[in-house]
């Protein structure tokens with residue numbers, strides 16, 4: 207059987223026995239769906255959950271997405287005729303975007319890359335959105351994409367009206383883009399002045415981090431984090447009480463270092479504290495994003511809300527398809543961990559897999575369906 211026919215059959219059976227809940231304000235959302243591509247069709251809309259599910263049952267898309275944006279006329283085209291009413295604020299984290307030492311093929315994942323994605327997502331929430339932007343945990347809906355990433359959706363009324371420029375400012379802040387250290391640490395007369403730990407925003411964050419590092423770090427860690435030589439780190443440590451005491455008042459002149467050295471340290475520390483997020487997704491106010499509770503046609507995993515990201519297992523928690531046996535012939539030799547098992551594929555050696563694993567492996571091109 208062709209892979210696409212197998213996937214179609216599994217999805218048809220899934221959607222005919224499950225109801226996908228409507229996203230909030232469904233009637234104001236644009237939908238897009240696809241079989242060959244993520245989006246083959248867009249500019250669709252549904253008035254309610256029944257209409258959405260009738261579409262899924264009749265058309266069995268491999269991928270279905272809905273708009274972060276709200277529109278008066280979501281079906282209208284071109285885009286200007288939709289009359290944009292606002293958009294959720296979205297942050298996107300995808301394993302594709304990060305450099306790691308993974309050795310697997312590009313379309314696969316492992317604990318290293320998925321761990322990295324999870325780390326960045328948690329960083330954005332716990333170091334920026336909650337403490338600095340004032341969101342509450344309940345405002346932040348973390349979604350698993352069904353494949354290699356997570357999204358954060360914020361639907362609060364007060365973010366909906368943010369335009370692209372406002373969204374750009376938010377993403378610039380989180381990614382520390384456009385920070386100019388020479389503006390924050392500079393000579394005023396003979397004194398070298400800089401931020402105090404109590405200052406708002408990046409200057410305060412960096413001053414706090416540098417103070418903490420000098421107070422309790424080692425020569426090695428100071429050299430690494432601030433980008434200075436071991437000799438300079440020793441020089442700082444020799445006067446550490448004075449240096450930290452000076453920074454507390456915005457006086458960065460307690461040890462004789464050049465402004466350039468401090469500025470470089472400021473920049474490096476800021477980059478280390480910033481988060482790595484997809485800028486384009488946050489800035490795009492008409493983005494289509496995976497519909498939660500739909501099946502990702504490239505994996506057979508369900509795109510779903512993640513109540514506790516720290517404990518979420520990407521290879522286990524989103525497995526929702528059945529475990530009826532499917533006969534397959536592997537086209538690759540590879541171990542695939544899914545649910546509670548590791549499936550050992552051996553190229554050319556016919557075997558049986560439970561439906562959820564057969565779907566995952568077939569969609570990734572690792573097996574052919576036999577019979």
Ligand SMILES: [Zn+2]
Pocket residue numbers: 306308309310314315316317318319320
């Ligand atoms: Zn990996």
